[in-house]
């Protein structure tokens with residue numbers, strides 16, 4: 001079951017000496033959409049992230065960099081929370097029902113943005129919002145009727161691959177991957193939540209993780225069973241970030257034709273750099289490694305959507321929150337085409 005991982009780790013990528021295409025993704029517009037959903041975990045605050053990022057200059061900086069008419073802020077997707085459902089508390093996670101409702105709404109919105117030639121920048125919220133955003137991106141491609149598939153790059157300290165049954169915390173933000181990945185065995189199907197209303201949409205072979213360093217044993221079993229590729233921080237240390245990205249792309253998109261959905265959890269970075277997040281894990285990506293990922297992905301010209309999740313402006317001092325926000329804005333800019341070469 002380790003074959004995928006071993007083979008990608010042992011073979012030097014033929015794209016590692018990539019010739020960087022001097023084109024940037026400048027044709028599509030950027031559609032910013034906030035999803036202030038925080039019920040995937042228990043700490044209030046990620047719901048404030050879209051507004052704080054805006055107030056720290058996200059839209060202005062994107063507009064200055066890429067042109068005012070190319071950056072449209074669509075505001076936030078609101079969610080009518082069913083408080084009945086929250087208080088019931090009869091289930092391990094009473095907020096599940098709300099997540100299905102949100103995902104339906106947000107996936108439709110994101111699908112429409114993509115169909116109208118926007119690359120959505122989806123501001124969480126916690127990581128459970130990725131369920132709706134990945135579904136929306138996939139849906140946009142299906143309805144376009146082309147053969148190009150969706151590949152998913154999940155940049156995170158955590159695998160977020162628990163099922164409702166396997167999760168120890170009961171937090172939905174630790175589960176989105178298990179809702180999204182198509183079951184490849186009856187055992188996996190069995191692990192999935194019976195009540196789940198989300199139709200899994202991503203093939204395991206089209207998924208790669210970068211930055212893992214806090215994965216629970218049951219999640220690791222799932223990744224191995226489904227043969228999902230991952231590069232932990234140890235792999236980043238062993239190979240260097242450039243090789244990790246090259247091998248990631250080789251694996252999820254060997255022909256270089258798929259669209260790339262980036263699901264970026266800010267806890268992938270070291271908490272020294274982005275302290276304002278709810279589940280920090282030491283030993284994360286550096287700012288420069290993260291910029292390298294962003295510039296590299298942008299150079300493919302194939303990013304279809306980007307989630308930016310788990311920034312919690314309630315955590316840390318004023319100075320830490322400011323530093324976190326400014327760092328996040330620079331990272332977003334790199335994924336959308338700002339280059340350190342100017």
Ligand SMILES: NC(=[NH2+])NCCC[C@H](N)C(=O)O
Nearest residue numbers: 127158162169171173174279
């Ligand atoms: N998106 C995140 N920050 N996820 C953290 C998940 C932590 C833990 N593995 C859980 O399932 O509860």
Ligand SMILES: [Mn+2]
Nearest residue numbers: 127156160265
């Ligand atoms: Mn996450």
